[in-house]
Amino acid sequence: MDIAPLPFYREAGGGPTVICLHASGSSSRQWLPLMEYLEPRYHVLAVDTWGSGKSPAWRAKRPLTLCSRARTRRAR
Numbered sequence: 001m002d003i004a005p006l007p008f009y010r011e012a013g014g015g016p017t018v019i020c021l022h023a024s025g026s027s028s029r030q031w032l033p034l035m036e037y038l039e040p041r042y043h044v045l046a047v048d049t050w051g052s053g054k055s056p057a058w059r060a061k062r063p064l065t066l067c068s069r070a071r072t073r074r075a076r
Contacts, residue, residue, distance in 0.1 A: 008054035009047045013039030020046040027053025 010028050012035045020031040028046035035044045048055040 007047055007050055007056075009045055010035065011046075012036070012044045013042050015042045017043045017045065020044065022046070022049065022052065024052075029053065 008028070010031070018038060020028070020034065022028055022030050028048045031044075031046040035046060038044050050056065050058040
């Protein structure tokens with residue numbers, strides 16, 4: 001099985017989960033002020049997609065798809 005490295009993510013707070021996804025050319029850092037605001041009431045996750053921020057480039061032999069991204073997020 002071809003396993004890709006898991007992307008880097010930031011995590012804060014507790015409660016219902018909020019997932020923050022950055023735009024291309026950015027990283028999870030763009031969400032730090034919002035994470036600070038929400039963390040008293042929510043569990044906040046901000047992911048660096050592959051090749052962005054602190055995440056490694058996509059190195060798996062299969063193409064990167066939306067399903068691939070969803071599977072790795074559920075794996076955490």
